[in-house]
Amino acid sequence: MRRIWMVPALSAALLLTSSASPAPPAAAGPGSEYTLLLEGAAMTLDASPKLMNGTMMVPLRNLAEAAGAEVEWNHKEQSVTAVKGDTSVKLTIGSTSAVRNGSPWTLGAAPVLEGSRTFVPLRFFSEAFGYIVKWDGIRKQVTIDSDAGLLPVVGSYDNLKKLVNESMTEGPVPAGAAEKSISADSAASGATAARAPSSAGPDYSGTNVQAEGVDEADIVKTDGDYLYQVNANRVFIARASGELKLSSTIELGGEFQPRELYVDGNRLLVLGTSFAEPMDVPAPNAKKMIMPIRSGTTKVLVYDTADKTKPVLSREVELEGNYLSSRKVGSSVYLIANRFLDLYSIQQEQGEQPAPLFHDSAVSSQWESVGYDRIRYFPDSVKNSYLMVAGFDLDRPDQKADVQSYLGSGQNVYASTDHLYVAVSPYGGPVRILPMVKRPAGSTPASPSAEQPPVPEQTTSLYKFRLDQGSLRFAGTGKVPGSVLNQFSMDERDGYFRIATTKGDMWAQGEQISKNNVYVLDESLTVTGKLESLAPGERIYSVRFLGNRAYMVTFRKVDPLFAIDLSDPQSPKVLGSLKIPGYSDYLHPYDETHLIGFGKDTIETAVENPFPGQESTQAFYQGMKLAMFDVSDVAHPVELFKEAIGNRGTDSELLHNHKALLFSKEKNLMAFPVTVAKINPKQTPNQPAGFPAYGEFAYQGAYVYGIDLQKGFTLKGKITHLTEEDIAKAGQGGGEWNKYINRILYSGTNLYTFSPSEIRSNDMGSLQPNGSLKLPAAAMPETGIPID
Numbered sequence: 001m002r003r004i005w006m007v008p009a010l011s012a013a014l015l016l017t018s019s020a021s022p023a024p025p026a027a028a029g030p031g032s033e034y035t036l037l038l039e040g041a042a043m044t045l046d047a048s049p050k051l052m053n054g055t056m057m058v059p060l061r062n063l064a065e066a067a068g069a070e071v072e073w074n075h076k077e078q079s080v081t082a083v084k085g086d087t088s089v090k091l092t093i094g095s096t097s098a099v100r101n102g103s104p105w106t107l108g109a110a111p112v113l114e115g116s117r118t119f120v121p122l123r124f125f126s127e128a129f130g131y132i133v134k135w136d137g138i139r140k141q142v143t144i145d146s147d148a149g150l151l152p153v154v155g156s157y158d159n160l161k162k163l164v165n166e167s168m169t170e171g172p173v174p175a176g177a178a179e180k181s182i183s184a185d186s187a188a189s190g191a192t193a194a195r196a197p198s199s200a201g202p203d204y205s206g207t208n209v210q211a212e213g214v215d216e217a218d219i220v221k222t223d224g225d226y227l228y229q230v231n232a233n234r235v236f237i238a239r240a241s242g243e244l245k246l247s248s249t250i251e252l253g254g255e256f257q258p259r260e261l262y263v264d265g266n267r268l269l270v271l272g273t274s275f276a277e278p279m280d281v282p283a284p285n286a287k288k289m290i291m292p293i294r295s296g297t298t299k300v301l302v303y304d305t306a307d308k309t310k311p312v313l314s315r316e317v318e319l320e321g322n323y324l325s326s327r328k329v330g331s332s333v334y335l336i337a338n339r340f341l342d343l344y345s346i347q348q349e350q351g352e353q354p355a356p357l358f359h360d361s362a363v364s365s366q367w368e369s370v371g372y373d374r375i376r377y378f379p380d381s382v383k384n385s386y387l388m389v390a391g392f393d394l395d396r397p398d399q400k401a402d403v404q405s406y407l408g409s410g411q412n413v414y415a416s417t418d419h420l421y422v423a424v425s426p427y428g429g430p431v432r433i434l435p436m437v438k439r440p441a442g443s444t445p446a447s448p449s450a451e452q453p454p455v456p457e458q459t460t461s462l463y464k465f466r467l468d469q470g471s472l473r474f475a476g477t478g479k480v481p482g483s484v485l486n487q488f489s490m491d492e493r494d495g496y497f498r499i500a501t502t503k504g505d506m507w508a509q510g511e512q513i514s515k516n517n518v519y520v521l522d523e524s525l526t527v528t529g530k531l532e533s534l535a536p537g538e539r540i541y542s543v544r545f546l547g548n549r550a551y552m553v554t555f556r557k558v559d560p561l562f563a564i565d566l567s568d569p570q571s572p573k574v575l576g577s578l579k580i581p582g583y584s585d586y587l588h589p590y591d592e593t594h595l596i597g598f599g600k601d602t603i604e605t606a607v608e609n610p611f612p613g614q615e616s617t618q619a620f621y622q623g624m625k626l627a628m629f630d631v632s633d634v635a636h637p638v639e640l641f642k643e644a645i646g647n648r649g650t651d652s653e654l655l656h657n658h659k660a661l662l663f664s665k666e667k668n669l670m671a672f673p674v675t676v677a678k679i680n681p682k683q684t685p686n687q688p689a690g691f692p693a694y695g696e697f698a699y700q701g702a703y704v705y706g707i708d709l710q711k712g713f714t715l716k717g718k719i720t721h722l723t724e725e726d727i728a729k730a731g732q733g734g735g736e737w738n739k740y741i742n743r744i745l746y747s748g749t750n751l752y753t754f755s756p757s758e759i760r761s762n763d764m765g766s767l768q769p770n771g772s773l774k775l776p777a778a779a780m781p782e783t784g785i786p787i788d
């Protein structure tokens with residue numbers, strides 16, 4: 001027997017919006033302790049909600065009426081199917097497996113049947129039909145909103161000009177700013193991108209990523225059998241299993257500059273920047289306009305690589321704007337770009353500029369305008385660019401990419417499997433203002449504190465998006481004091497967003513001095529708890545959120561490592577700290593009670609200071625430093641092991657980009673590229689007195705370590721693509737950049753190192769070389785001259 005409920009799009013009682021006078025919060029059902037608000041109005045259920053396995057369950061009939069869905073009950077299968085427009089959801093009583101638009105979903109709790117009522121997960125059912133659900137655990141309140149009412153629309157070009165002119169006094173935000181790499185949600189062993197080792201293929205490494213289940217693009221990838229590398233304006237596909245051999249080369253020409261890759265089964269995604277010739281595009285007034293493509297667009301090329309010797313281009317997705325970042329969750333890909341606004345032309349009335357444009361070859365060969373009636377803006381934010389966000393599902397190749405545009409910009413991006421956050425910090429980071437004090441010749445310099453210029457207001461704006469099978473829905477905005485360092489300054493757990501910031505100037509005096517903070521925000525991005533004024537006079541160098549704790553490294557002369565308790569979202573607190581020389585630019589979890597820090601060692605030395613009463617010592621970085629921190633006694637963290645590499649001038653991409661690290665606790669393996677500088681005993685120092693000397697170039701390659709809790713760091717060996725002659729001829733500068741190793745991966749029992757000129761294979765146990773693939777030099781655009 002089947003029963004069909006035909007319900008209107010929204011009942012009159014549920015059509016109240018925030019613009020109307022909302023009813024006061026009321027219980028969601030008889031005797032309920034929870035409040036449900038739909039579009040700002042209190043929602044009454046015919047039965048009280050239930051919490052099952054942390055999932056709120058509500059009567060299906062009430063949700064179906066609110067969503068405007070047609071519901072069909074199948075008595076034989078004990079299942080319900082809800083349909084609205086193009087969305088279909090099927091749930092089965094007693095099963096945590098659901099189906100949405102043909103795709104399987106796992107529920108937090110199974111639907112239950114009590115009498116004549118069916119209870120279903122509120123969040124899953126509501127979000128399946130396009131609503132944004134936010135849980136306030138402190139007030140025990142659920143809000144359900146459509147994203148359409150969350151932000152105002154620009155509407156017209158005239159209104160765009162008005163908004164831009166109004167915001168010109170707010171100060172600039174770099175519209176073309178790239179996402180900051182680290183210089184600074186897997187709680188146990190860190191996260192690596194999804195990989196699929198099985199009995200049918202070799203075990204292999206994924207990209208070192210921040211959040212479990214969220215892949216990040218990189219310049220190299222492997223699927224276990226093949227290696228993929230961005231190399232100048234080409235992409236190489238090489239066979240890893242068996243003989244190391246080049247399978248194919250994708251030549252991308254001079255107009256497209258590849259930057260990063262994703263691999264998804266037999267699909268290869270190449271992300272980069274396009275500098276094509278200007279082209280005619282449709283304008284709002286139906287006339288033709290010229291789009292200056294040479295300013296750069298963000299472009300994704302999707303290749304079918306079922307035949308690795310003949311990759312076939314199957315799709316192009318392109319956005320106006322500078323590439324900021326991307327993420328991949330399952331088969332869904334999400335892009336973020338900043339599209340510059342020509343503010344001068346707008347102010348000088350030099351004709352209407354085209355609205356932001358995009359192109360998706362899956363549906364058309366033409367460019368399409370987002371349209372001012374679809375562009376939204378963030379009130380109280382600087383409006384000198386467009387923030388472009390796009391998503392598409394690789395498993396739905398015929399479905400048009402979901403492209404949205406917002407008047408604003410982005411700098412740092414964090415993503416969980418459910419949400420994507422874009423953070424914008426004015427001035428690009430913690431402010432450092434050095435005093436400029438004029439004084440008569442021969443007079444005594446005054447203290448800078450009296451004439452310290454004011455520190456500009458520092459507030460980080462946060463934009464939250466719901467990720468949903470290749471589509472994005474705006475889910476909220478918020479603000480916190482201070483500036484964000486990088487993506488690792490942000491995290492999401494159990495419905496709360498956590499963020500670490502630095503506010504002030506580390507060289508200032510008094511109230512303007514830098515302070516470091518941690519804020520906890522609820523699903524509406526409202527601050528629920530805060531911990532402020534950590535380590536005055538220092539700034540954040542690295543942060544890592546792990547479970548209900550955060551670990552923060554600040555630095556000025558020494559490295560305080562703070563362990564912070566976040567278990568109570570209303571009251572973050574410091575559990576313990578450790579002060580040691582040096583600092584960590586990146587923190588990586590070894591296990592639940594141990595962290596690995598990668599950074600620089602430091603020494604403190606006396607220097608001449610022209611300001612009486614000011615500091616007469618300063619910390620100078622030295623060589624690279626590895627540290628193992630034991631936080632099992634969280635009140636008293638301990639530096640368990642440490643390792644030094646080289647002298648002043650030694651550097652590694654790992655200190656700026658977490659993707660350069662290869663780590664496997666199970667394999668007792670850690671590797672990363674490093675450029676080593678060493679002090680020449682015969683070198684005559686040319687630094688001022690008290691300043692330590694820089695070392696000369698000595699080596700570049702991969703350092704391969706064993707790592708455990710008994711011996712700490714054990715250097716197993718080094719791998720370089722430089723010959724002894726290359727090193728001998730290098731001098732102080734290094735030279736032979738095309739032979740510098742920048743990534744290390746493993747597949748099966750082989751360790752692979754990558755440089756622009758070579759892919760080399762070494763046995764993972766002995767590190768003995770067992771294969772090499774010399775790569776052809778890239779040709780200069782339009783000349784055909786090889787790039788050495």
